[in-house]
Structure formats: C-alpha cells, structure tokens
Amino acid sequence: AAEWGYTKRNGPFTWAKNYPTAAGIRQSPVDIDTALATSDSSLESKPLRWKYVPQNTRTIVNSGHGWRVDVDSEGSELVGGPLEGTYKLQQFHCHWGSSSDKGSEHTVDGQSYAAELHLVHWNSSKYADCGEAADYPDGLTVLGVLLKVGAKNPELQKVIDLIPSISHRGEKTEVKEAIDPAKMLPKTLSYWTYLGSLTVPPCNESVTWILFKEPVEVSEEQLAAFRSLRCYKRGEECPCDEVDGLLISNYRPTLPLGTRELRECGS
Numbered sequence: 001a002a003e004w005g006y007t008k009r010n011g012p013f014t015w016a017k018n019y020p021t022a023a024g025i026r027q028s029p030v031d032i033d034t035a036l037a038t039s040d041s042s043l044e045s046k047p048l049r050w051k052y053v054p055q056n057t058r059t060i061v062n063s064g065h066g067w068r069v070d071v072d073s074e075g076s077e078l079v080g081g082p083l084e085g086t087y088k089l090q091q092f093h094c095h096w097g098s099s100s101d102k103g104s105e106h107t108v109d110g111q112s113y114a115a116e117l118h119l120v121h122w123n124s125s126k127y128a129d130c131g132e133a134a135d136y137p138d139g140l141t142v143l144g145v146l147l148k149v150g151a152k153n154p155e156l157q158k159v160i161d162l163i164p165s166i167s168h169r170g171e172k173t174e175v176k177e178a179i180d181p182a183k184m185l186p187k188t189l190s191y192w193t194y195l196g197s198l199t200v201p202p203c204n205e206s207v208t209w210i211l212f213k214e215p216v217e218v219s220e221e222q223l224a225a226f227r228s229l230r231c232y233k234r235g236e237e238c239p240c241d242e243v244d245g246l247l248i249s250n251y252r253p254t255l256p257l258g259t260r261e262l263r264e265c266g267s
C-alpha cells in the first residue's frame with residue numbers, strides 16, 4: 001500500500017482507508033474551544049511534574065514524515081495532573097506548515113500556530129515499552145507545545161543544526177550535544193487536557209493529551225530549516241507530489257471533539 005503522508009494522494013483524508021482507527025471518535029488533534037474547557041480542582045491538586053536526562057537524547061532521524069529525536073527512556077519520568085502512574089519520555093518531534101500562518105495540529109479557538117512540538121511518553125507503570133503501550137487507552141501521554149514565530153529558540157537550534165545530516169528519509173545521526181526537553185517547555189505550566197489519539201497512522205486512540213496554553217517562540221529561519229527535510233530516500237525519485245519532495249507541511253487537520261470532556265488547569 002502506498003505509504004501514508006501529507007499530500008493530496010496520501011494525506012490525512014485518505015488515512016482511514018488503510019487505518020480504520022483514523023475514523024474513530026477519540027481522534028486528535030482537535031480545536032480547543034476555550035469556552036468549553038472545565039477547570040478541575042483535582043488537576044490543580046496534583047501538579048504535573050517531569051524529570052528528563054538531557055544526556056539520554058540519543059539519535060535524530062528523518063522519518064519521512066518529519067524529524068524525530070529518540071530518547072533512552074531510563075531516568076525520565078512524567079507524573080501528576082490527569083495521569084495515573086508514571087510515564088517515561090520516548091521521543092520528541094514537531095509538526096509544521098508551508099507558511100507560518102498554519103502548521104500546529106491543535107488550534108485554539110480556531111487559531112493555528114506556526115508549529116507544534118510533541119514530547120511522547122509511555123505508561124511504564126503498566127506496560128513494557130512504547131509500542132505495547134500504544135495499544136492501550138491509557139498507554140501514552142503527549143505534552144504538546146504550541147510554537148509561534150519570534151525569537152530564535154536556542155534549544156531547538158541544536159535540532160536544526162543536525163537537519164542537514166538527515167536531509168533524506170531514513171537518515172539518522174547521533175545527537176552529540178545533549179538537548180534538554182525541559183528547556184523547550186513554556187514558563188507557565190497551564191494546560192488543557194483531553195483523551196485523544198496519535199495524530200499519524202495508525203492513529204491509535206491511546207493518548208492522554210496535555211497541551212500547554214503558553215506558546216513558545218521559534219524563528220522563521222528555524223521553521224524554514226524544518227521545511228528543508230525531504231520525504232524520500234536519497235537516490236530514489238520523489239514519490240510524493242510535493243514540490244521536489246520537500247516536507248513543507250506535516251500537520252493533521254483538526255477532528256471533532258465530540259462528547260469528550262476538555263479540562264484545563266491554570267489560567
């Protein structure tokens with residue numbers, strides 16, 4: 001089957017053909033209708049807490065759908081807020097658009113941001129690894145950070161500097177200069193949370209989403225670097241009908257929240 005992607009031929013509106021879960025009722029991303037959010041004292045009483053080990057960021061890879069930094073989960077943990085048990089960091093990656101007026105996956109009151117960073121964690125209290133956890137409704141938690149155009153982001157610059165060495169699909173390289181995921185999070189920790197899914201195939205409905213309210217800045221040049229990644233393998237011709245196979249956009253449009261509860265913590 002033709003590999004899924006973000007072009008007209010293989011993009012989000014075609015995914016349900018090969019991945020029926022993509023047509024489910026607890027899909028992500030969604031538009032955050034701030035008027036619908038209910039503040040929840042139980043969230044306020046258990047602050048979200050995380051611990052990351054910068055030295056554990058191992059490799060960065062061009063997945064063909066974007067860049068992804070794979071992390072050695074040991075030593076990391078995410079607890080509190082809506083979460084039961086302990087979650088460990090597995091990887092982080094980003095979604096962006098062909099221009100900075102779009103590119104985030106979640107939108108807020110209909111407004112898109114230029115990009116969105118995802119820190120992917122798996123429930124190590126109940127499951128053996130990320131792949132197993134991805135098959136259970138409480139298996140994964142993703143911390144989402146909205147990115148808006150502004151100052152150059154020094155921590156993300158460490159990722160940008162590695163992009164030329166992973167220009168084509170499948171290429172990967174060691175992350176030599178430790179990247180601290182904690183430094184990519186916003187200052188204020190207010191967030192929205194709801195039950196959703198992976199935003200890429202197989203779109204498993206196994207994600208507790210925690211989306212920070214405060215956007216973090218990234219520069220236009222840094223966004224342009226993301227768009228220089230190619231979606232095809234070196235030496236192969238470009239399969240996607242994207243202008244010379246550049247990954248200029250890799251975000252999924254929003255799906256209906258339906259009857260799901262949207263909770264918030266902090267103003």
Ligand SMILES: NS(=O)(=O)c1ccc(C(=O)NCC(F)(F)F)cc1
Pocket residue numbers: 118120130131134142197198199200201202204207
């Ligand atoms: N864009 S997202 O929702 O943060 C996102 C998070 C995680 C994965 C992922 O681990 N896929 C591999 C798995 F788990 F085996 F299915 C894909 C997308």
Ligand SMILES: [Zn+2]
Pocket residue numbers: 093094095118199
């Ligand atoms: Zn993502």
